[in-house]
Amino acid sequence: MPAMLTDVFRGHPIHLPHSHQPDFTSLRELPDSYSWTPKDDILFAAAPSPPTAVETIPLIDLDHPDAANQIGHACRTWGAFQIANHGVPLSLLQDVEFLTGSLFGLPVQRKLKAARSDTGVSGYGVARIASFFNKQMWSEGFTITGSPLNDFRKLWPQHHLNYCDIVEEYEERMKKLASKLMWLALNSLGVSEEDVEWASLNSADLSWAQAALQLNHYPVCPEPDRAMGLAAHTDSTLLTILYQNNTAGLQVFRDDLGWITVPPVPGSLVVNVGDLFHILSNGLFKSVLHRARVNQTRARLSVDFLWGPQSDIKISPVPKLVSPLESPLYRSVTWKKYLQTKATHFNKALSMIRNHREE
């Protein structure tokens, strides 16, 4: 069994000044520690999309005969898209949303029984990237790697087995979907199975992949314009598949357009390119900068399936996508090593493994 991501942060503990959230519901005013300005994140106020901007990431029908090209195009221009007809039953999406709402609805003392440790990946807490910012984010999260059994037993002494089944089924479905999406995107570049030997085309064998599930809760916020749900970041994954409840909040960044809101489309899923897919595609696919905003009237829930290769697999640009006269844009890296680089250098991680060309 290849090592799981569970021990990836063993040598990279985070020490957050704030170990858990205040009782969000009792606050009438935004505390200073939650009030963001451009000083706290240079992109905080960057080019909010003009009210006339109607453009957003495409919604792609996976049953459409041209889906591969549409996905390839979206990966190159936006680094993100939504999908319909993805084959994941609506009832399963609803079950996962219910589980997420039920988890964050527990009393804080109960949630803290499953708190993430300084060196751990799984459990309840603030997003790992919180350590890179001076201000706190208006959200709480729960990360699952491997079996959720131990943590779920602490959260729900009675019903944990039902919830474990839901997570297991969700992860199974998502794994198959993610690999299908990766191949559609690669095929659009003329890359096929022989070109990526570690990833099998056979959908029955997905043992080369692994994933983490990140549940997010963005409570109603008294002053949403000054608050930040989840600060701007890229995911370290190959691909990430996100389910959002029927409340807007996710935004993606485009250099030419600024921050663009991804409207919730009931039953659809949001897919985004992560740093490893950017590396694999030799920079052709865009690892999209994204963030989550909050609002004054509705709590928002999201379920993020973060998908990548097993920890010992080395990812490097597909040779076919590298021009014979140039060196690959990136050096090879494992997911584990990359997460560790990101844990210390955050958004400089990609440039640290880039081959800088002379001349």
Ligand SMILES: C=C1C[C@]23C[C@H]1CC[C@H]2[C@@]12CCC[C@@](C)(C(=O)O1)[C@H]2[C@@H]3C(=O)O
């Ligand atoms: C497998 C992963 C991927 C992680 C780290 C680890 C477990 C949790 C993931 C997230 C989820 C929330 C955003 C992010 C940026 C974060 O802070 O934690 C993600 C990060 C990454 O994509 O780098």
Ligand SMILES: O=C(O)CCC(=O)C(=O)O
């Ligand atoms: O909640 C969202 O819409 C974004 C979540 C996210 O980016 C993440 O969990 O990595």
Ligand SMILES: [Fe+2]
């Ligand atoms: Fe993300």
